[in-house]
Amino acid sequence: MTDRFVLDLLGVMAYGELSAFERLSSDARFSPSLRDRAVLGRMAVTEFGNFELVAERLSGLGQDVEAAMLPFQPSIDAFHERTRPADWYESIMKAYVIDTISADFYRSVSQFLDPATAQLVQQIQDSAPTSDGLQERLRQMLDDDPRLASRLALWGRRLVGEALSQAQRVSIEGAALPGADAFRAELMAALTRNHSLRMSQLGLTA
Amino acid sequence: MTDRFVLDLLGVMAYGELSAFERLSSDARFSPSLRDRAVLGRMAVTEFGNFELVAERLSGLGQDVEAAMLPFQPSIDAFHERTRPADWYESIMKAYVIDTISADFYRSVSQFLDPATAQLVQQIQDSAPTSDGLQERLRQMLDDDPRLASRLALWGRRLVGEALSQAQRVSIEGAALPGADAFRAELMAALTRNHSLRMSQLGLTA
Numbered sequence: 001m002t003d004r005f006v007l008d009l010l011g012v013m014a015y016g017e018l019s020a021f022e023r024l025s026s027d028a029r030f031s032p033s034l035r036d037r038a039v040l041g042r043m044a045v046t047e048f049g050n051f052e053l054v055a056e057r058l059s060g061l062g063q064d065v066e067a068a069m070l071p072f073q074p075s076i077d078a079f080h081e082r083t084r085p086a087d088w089y090e091s092i093m094k095a096y097v098i099d100t101i102s103a104d105f106y107r108s109v110s111q112f113l114d115p116a117t118a119q120l121v122q123q124i125q126d127s128a129p130t131s132d133g134l135q136e137r138l139r140q141m142l143d144d145d146p147r148l149a150s151r152l153a154l155w156g157r158r159l160v161g162e163a164l165s166q167a168q169r170v171s172i173e174g175a176a177l178p179g180a181d182a183f184r185a186e187l188m189a190a191l192t193r194n195h196s197l198r199m200s201q202l203g204l205t206a
Numbered sequence: 207m208t209d210r211f212v213l214d215l216l217g218v219m220a221y222g223e224l225s226a227f228e229r230l231s232s233d234a235r236f237s238p239s240l241r242d243r244a245v246l247g248r249m250a251v252t253e254f255g256n257f258e259l260v261a262e263r264l265s266g267l268g269q270d271v272e273a274a275m276l277p278f279q280p281s282i283d284a285f286h287e288r289t290r291p292a293d294w295y296e297s298i299m300k301a302y303v304i305d306t307i308s309a310d311f312y313r314s315v316s317q318f319l320d321p322a323t324a325q326l327v328q329q330i331q332d333s334a335p336t337s338d339g340l341q342e343r344l345r346q347m348l349d350d351d352p353r354l355a356s357r358l359a360l361w362g363r364r365l366v367g368e369a370l371s372q373a374q375r376v377s378i379e380g381a382a383l384p385g386a387d388a389f390r391a392e393l394m395a396a397l398t399r400n401h402s403l404r405m406s407q408l409g410l411t412a
């Protein structure tokens with residue numbers, strides 16, 4: 001019998017990857033060049049592959065993939081509605097912020113996962129070597145147009161705020177995150193700290 | 207020295223696949239179920255893979271992929287703007303009509319291609335075993351809700367009209383399709399005939 005927490009985590013991951021795929025590939029159309037469209041498209045395709053990996057694991061555990069995702073659809077959709085990028089720069093920033101915060105989140109909760117699930121989570125993180133590329137693309141954008149900095153800094157704060165409320169909502173709506181409240185509070189603090197560090201590295205005030 | 211026609215064909219294919227990827231994956235969000243979203247997403251990912259194959263071939267021929275696609279961007283974008291699906295049913299119908307007409311088109315012009323390009327075109331057709339699945343899905347939709355028939359028949363006529371003008375525009379704007387005007391006229395007639403046949407098979411008046 002698989003732990004409820006693990007099934008919820010897989011459900012939220014599956015829907016998260018599926019919707020990231022759709023959002024990224026829709027956003028791709030606003031890229032300044034066909035080359036950038038292809039880059040964003042490639043990232044979207046990676047997300048879809050991750051969705052398929054998680055879906056396969058859910059099926060392997062005897063779960064209905066659709067049923068596992070459904071409880072998380074409203075809050076993830078709402079998150080995306082509240083964080084619609086206004087242009088391509090904001091899309092890239094959103095992809096970077098979500099990618100890195102999710103990676104931190106999954107790394108932290110891995111300790112509560114059975115070995116097979118932990119391995120899947122690791123595999124998905126490894127298959128997404130996108131955040132280095134995104135960071136580089138952001139640096140380049142900021143070099144090309146330093147006026148972007150204040151707008152992207154503001155956007156970064158908005159994204160991290162929404163992402164953290166989202167993470168909390170998921171852990172309240174779904175089966176609770178294991179561990180005491182203290183662990184959850186520490187996790188949120190750590191996610192915020194790492195995010196701020198990354199923003200500073202980009203020269204943005206977090 | 208590669209024939210101008212071949213380079214144009216590869217350029218139009220590359221941009222066609224890239225934009226089909228983006229449109230399909232954006233449309234996926236309107237699917238009635240998460241299962242259908244995943245199906246449309248998988249199709250979109252296949253289109254992206256095809257884009258990558260064509261892009262690789264262009265690079266192999268010493269061409270800049272972006273430059274090869276650019277001349278065809280306005281007309282393909284305009285085509286998509288004129289054929290925005292109103293809902294998921296129209297998305298599926300659009301995917302089916304475009305998929306099958308493109309397959310017919312590429313099959314017809316294959317005789318003018320060098321063996322390597324002809325093989326690539328064949329490989330792409332083979333990697334897209336989607337039209338059978340789409341046809342089945344359309345049948346099922348029409349069985350479930352027969353009132354869809356008149357709307358989808360109308361939509362099918364609109365799509366084929368736009369697709370054929372598109373095919374003609376491409377062959378005028380780009381390097382001309384080889385062969386005499388008679389070949390082009392016969393090609394258009396054949397595309398229309400095959401489309402009508404497929405619509406009849408779905409029980410739709412073409």
